[in-house]
Amino acid sequence: MDQVMIEITDLKKGFGDNAVLKGVNLRVRRGETVVVIGRSGCGKSVLLKHIIGLMKPDSGRIVVDGVEVTALAGEELIEFRKRFGMLFQSSALFDSLSVWENVGLGLLEHTDLDENEVRRIAREKLELVGLTQVEDLRPSELSGGMKKRVGLARAIAMDPPVVLYDEPTTGLDPIMADVINQLIRRLQTTLQVTSIAVTHDMNSAMKIGDRLAMLYGGRIVFEGTPEEVKATQDPVVRQFVEGRAEGPIPIYEG
């Protein structure tokens, strides 16, 4: 089980003058869930988008399951993405499709299952995220938290071996957040899903993460199990985890 599934080496990315990732190194083992924490705007979503090849790095490489994602392009890259599921921070649901079509689109496109079968699977995945009787609605008719959960159902619809979650519990009530935490945990224990989750929700981070990694100043400055995070004396991590305005992390960036 100690096989490395995702390996990020010296990843750098900037937008114009704004250097966002300044050399990120991170390894995720097969079947492991790593939670990336860090301040708003520090580049967590950008990091996830690199792993699935939606963004190209300025330098550095990412290897997933032995394949160098950063070297893929065109149809090879599209094909490779079948191994991934991704939940977007903004949910990014297809607003011209109904909820069940959103969840089932991958199945409709890539398998020979007929519409009824796909609908059934979509309904099943929606139940997993606590949604019933919404499958014929349009995304515009859902609340923010419902959209997030539809996005999650879509991400796991094809049972991908790697799932990237961008803030899975943001916008959910505490009870539903716990349902989602348990779901993520269960996917990992029953299906050996490897995942990287980004979150601000420390409670969720502690529950779903085998390890936590803190992204700060464009680098991973701390990695450790939830226990290690609780015990650490690192002032940056302490300030973040405890949610204090006072400390080494500046409030205004420039």
Added chain:
Amino acid sequence: MNLAQYVGRSVGFSVAEVGAVFILLCSAARRIPKALKQKHLVVEQMLRIGVGSIPLVLVTSVFTGGVAAVQAAYQFQNYVPLRYLGSVIGKSVVIELGPVLTALVVGGRVGASIAAELGTMKVTEQIDALETLAIDPIRYLVTPRLIAGIIMLPVITIFSDFIAIMGGYVVALIGLGITSHVYFSSLKLFLDTLDVFSGLIKAIFFGIIIAMMGSHHGLRTEGGAEGVGLATTRAVVSSCLLVLITDYVLASLLFRGVFSR
């Protein structure tokens, strides 16, 4: 900034972009066999282009035919007998007015809607989401629109030709006192199948232009609502201009090259 750059920028089209559009066209065309396997996507786009455009094209075409009749009658004065009115209207409609006006009207409507739809999908990360589902956005979004444009523009053009000729007929009958028999026999006398054919060839090119301008500007959208607005404007302006330029090029090729021999 020189004049050419200024004009290029205002119409939303630069030399670098021509290359990008060409690459997009090639990628979209290469995916036609795959896209044809998913008929529902193509049919949906065909309906959206066709059904929505019919009322607009109907109105435009009736009046175009009517104006053609009035104008031709005015220019005929003392030089050409009015009984040739039908053939002049028929030829100008089928070769030129039908295809070009259809393309301008449909380009405004459909080009804008393609750009707005794809642009919104781009800025709300829906295109990224498609990619994460291992769905090729060009195959899924652009190619069905390209196929629909290629099929529907000629279809709408035939419809427009017919309506414009009837519009001319109404004016000829009521306003100019030409009988049905005279109008239609003169129409038949000079109207060539080659004329109709050349009009439809143009329509195919116009269909490609409209689909590609909408898709190109839509997929390149940056920012939010403002970006979508900009993309929409650019799609319409550039497709209308390209339609007119292509019309000239095709007219030169078809009538000076092929048909004059």
